[in-house]
Structure formats: structure tokens, C-alpha cells
Amino acid sequence: MEHRYLGRSGLRVPVLSFGTGTFGGHGDFFKAWGQTDVAEARRLLDIALEAGVNLFDSADIYSRGAAESILGEALQGRPRDSYLISTKATFRFGDGENEVGSSRQHLLRSVDASLKRLGTDYIDLFQLHGFDARTPIEETLSTLDDLVRAGKLRYLGVSNFSGWHLMKSLDLAERHGWSRYVAHQAYYSLIGRDYEWELMPLGLDQGVGAVVWSPLGWGRLTGKIRRGQPLPDTSRLHVTADMGPPVEQEYLYRVVDALDDIAAQTGKTVPQIALNWLLQRPTVATVVIGARNEEQLRQNLGAVGWNLTPEQVATLDAASARDKAYPYWHQAGFAERNPSPV
Template sequence: MEHRFLGASGLRVPVLSFGTGTFGGEGDFFKAWGQTDVAGARRLLDIALEAGVNLFDSADIYSKGAAESILGEAIKGRPRDSLLISTKATFRFGDGENEVGSSRHHLIRSIDAALKRLGTDYIDLFQLHGFDARTPIEETLSTLDDLVRAGKLRYLGVSNFSGWHLMKSLAIAERHGWSRYVAHQAYYSLIGRDYEWELMPLGLDQGVGAVVWSPLGWGRLTGKIRRGQPLPDNSRLHVTADMGPPVQDEYVYRVVDALDEIAAETGKTVPQIALNWLLQRPTVATVVIGARNEEQLKQNLGAVGWNLTPEQVARLDAASATAKAYPYWHQAGFGERNPSPV
């Protein structure tokens, strides 16, 4: 398993990491993702660790905390220093006035609760799950820095930030000498390339590594969705399509057509090609893969150990290209001064 530095930090992470959104199955949304119990989680971790995947990502809102609890049970008895545990908080986790956001009050409570559910005394990578515009950035960053100094957190990241959210946070951290964000868990896929417009150049400039979520485009690049065919009965899109990133059907079909052609050439599967394409993009430190069963996990693990050719990458780039929003389309016309990050 290839390892890369996480942004400008000294932490090395595997290029594939395992996401625990399929653990628990609490509520209709997460039930559609998966319903892995403790026994199933232990088996999936065995397979992942055998392949060299030792970074496991969770969040407090995944199945109302059940995903973290199941992950905590699944890692019991394993050497803690051989594992990298990542989790997230910010979104609402309860009905109270202060049970949401990135305030000092909510972050301290959330992290203490996550440590208890995970059965560990530190988190290797903690990420804000989203930007909280109602809490001063100084309050959030000083709190996180305190928790790093206390030994509860080792590295910091964010998720789903805009470019100015992230850049302002980095500037404030530098001004005060606080721990800085080294990771951005962001949506990025062959059918969701907005990350390249601003967040990728920012990541290159500031040393923020991408931790990619939903690399198969919210389940649309599994190889089961094709032009002229009905949505498979077991697709989670029946439940979650309206909750995920929007994408036009014809755009999906165009990209899948290109994936099918390259799958025939390489003998690899559509998901493996989609994942391998991501692993060749700038700033990508690790791609979070999920699996409802052992077969899915083993197939996703087959995305490493080989590379698409430059010509194949170019064909996928062309098939997935879309019109950029302003000012990115304007900047793209002046490549001499605004070179593309890819």
C-alpha cells in the first residue's frame, strides 16, 4: 500500500482509507448506506489491515454515534499505535441550543464523547465536518489548539469548507501560532470536479492534503448505472439521491461510457478505474472507500498497485469536463498566469 504525507504535515497515511459510514445503519439515510455490526466491522478491518489500510474515518453523526462505537469495538485488542483514527464533528448532535457547531462548548463535549465511543484517549485526525459561520474562527481554532496540546488530538483538518473559509482559518492560525489544518475532507470524483477550481490550488499553495469522500460520485460510478437501464433495486440512490451532490443523468452516462471503454482495455472494474484516476490527482493524500460487504471492500482495494496511462487519464478528463463557474472560466483563458493545477 502506497503512503503519502498528509498535506504539509509529517504524518504518512495510506492512499486508501476506510470510511465507517456503513457501520450501524441507524435511520433511513444511514440504513441505505449499510448496516454493518461489530462482527462485520471486525472482519472488514481485518481485510483492510491485511491490505495495508490502517486509517479509519468516522463522524459523530454517522448513525447517531453508532458508527464510532462499532469502530471502537472493532479496534479493541489491536495495537493502537498501528492504527490511525479519524473522526469529525460540527453538525447537530442533539436537540439542545449548544449541541451544534464549532463553539468551544460543543467541540469539547463532542470530542470527549467521541473518545469515549471510540475507546481511545486520542484521535489521530480530527476534522470539522462543516464551516460554522456563527462561531468566531478564533474561538474554534484556539479550542482545537488546546485539545492538540492536551494530547487528545494529533492533527487537524476540515471538511466541506469553501476556499475563503479555509484560507481565512489558516491565516488566523498562523497569526496566533495555533495548530493549522493539514487536511480537507472534500467531495471529489469523476462526476464532481468542482474541487479542482479553487480548493486544489489552495491545497497546493498551503500544504493542505485532500481526504476524498464519496469518490464514486454518491454511488453513481459503481458500474451498475448505465444508459437505458433502470436503477438497480439495491442501489442506495433510491433513498439518498436527493441528499447528495446533484448531477445530470446524461453526464453520468458519458463518464461511465469512458470508464467502460478503459475497463475493457485494462481488465479492471469501473470503480477501480474511477478510484485510480483520483489517486493521480494533485493534493490527494487519501481516498476514503466504504463497503457494505467484503466483496465491495476487496474490489475497491484493487484500485492500487497499478496506474492508468496518461492517455487513459486524458480520455477520462475529457469525458468528465464541465463548464466552470465564474471567475474560473475566465482564469482558465489566461493559463500563462493562472496555470491549471492538473
């Protein structure tokens, strides 16, 4: 398993990491993702670790804490230095006035609760799950820095930030000498390339590595969705389609057609090709893969150990190209001053 530095940090992470959104299955939304229990989780972690995948990603809201609890229990008995844990907080986790956001009050309680559920003394990578515009950024950053100095957190990241959210945070961290964000857990896929417009150039400039979530386009690039065919009965899109990133059907089919052509050339599956494409993009440190079962996990692990040819990458780039929003389309017209990050 290839390892890369996580942004401008000394932490090395595997290019594939394992997401635990399928653990627990509490509530209709997460039940549609999966219902992995502790016994199955142990089996999946064994397979992942054997393949060199030792970074496990979770969040407090996944099945309302159950995913973290199952992950913590499944990891018991393994040397703590043999794996890395990343988790997230910011979303509402209770009915109280202070049980949401990135305030000092909420973050301190969230981190302690996650540590307890995970059964560990520290979290290797802690990420804000989203931007909190109601809390001063200085309050958030100083709190996270305190948690790093206390040894509860090792590295910091964010998720789903806008470019200015991230850049302002990095500037304030540098100005005050606080721990800086080294990772951005962002949505990025062959059918969701908005990340390339501003967040990728920012990541290159500031040393922020991408931790890619939903690399298969919210379950649309599994190889089971094609033009003229009904949605498979087992697809979670029956429940979660409206909650994920929107995708025009004809655009999706155009990308899948290109993936099918390359699958025929390479003998690889559609998901493996989609994941491999991501692993060749700038700033990408690790791609979070999920799996409801052993078969899905082993298939996703087959995305490494080989590379698409430049011609195949160009084919996928062309099939998935979209018109950019302003000012990005304007900037793209002046490549000598604004070269493409890819």
C-alpha cells in the same frame, strides 16, 4: 499499500482509507448506506489492515454515534499504534442550543464523547464536518489548539469548507501560533470536479491534503448504472439521491461510457478505474472507500498497485470536463498566468 504525507505535516497515511458510514445503519439515511455490525466490522478491518489500509474514518453523526462505537469495539485488542482514526464533528448532535457547530462548548463535549465511543485516548485526525459561520473562527481554532496541546487530538482538518473559510482559518492559525489544518475532507470524483477550481490550488499553495469523500460520485460510479437501464434495486440512490451532489443523467452516462471503454482495455472494474484516476490527482493524500461487505471492500482495494496510462487519464478528463463558473472560466483563459493545477 502506498503511503503519502498528509498535507504539510509529518503524518504518513495510506492512499486508501476505510470509511465507516456503513457501520450501524441507524435511521433511514444510514440504513441505506449499510448496517454493518461489530462482527462484520471486525472482519472488514482485518481485510483492510492486511492490505495496508490502517486509517479509519468516522463521524459523530454517522448513525448517531453508533458508527464510532462499532469502530471502537472492532478495533479493541489491536495495538493503538497499528492504526489511525479520523473522525468529525460540527453537525447537530442533540436538541440543545449548544449541541451544534464549532463553538468551544460543542467541540469540547463532542471530542470527549467521540473518545469515549471510540475507546481511545486520542484521535489521530480530527476534522470539522462543516464551517460554522456563527462562531468566531478564533474561538474554534483556539479550542482545537487546546485539544492538541492536551494530547486528545494529533492533527486537524476540515470538511466541506469554501476556499475563503479555509484560507482565513489558516491565516489566523499562523498569526496566533495555533495548530493549523493539514487536511480537507472534500467531495471529489470523476462526476464532481468542482474541487479542482479553487480548493485544489489552495491545497497546493498552503499544504493542505485532500481526504476524498464519496469518490464514486455518491454511488453513481459503481458500474451498475448505465444508459437505458433501470436503477438497481440494491442501490442506495433510491433513498439518498436527493441528499447527495446533483448530477445530470446525460453527463453521468458520458463519463460511464468512457469508464466502460477503459475497463475493456485494462480488465479493471469501473470503480477501480474511478478510484485510480483520483489517486493521480494533485493534493490527494487519501481516498476514503466504503464497503457494505467483503466483496465490495476487496474490489475497491484493487484500485491500487497499478496506474492508468496518461492517454487513459486524458480520456477520462475529457469525458468529465464541465464548464466552470465565474471567475474560474475567465482565469482558465490565461494559462500563462493561471496554470491548471492538473
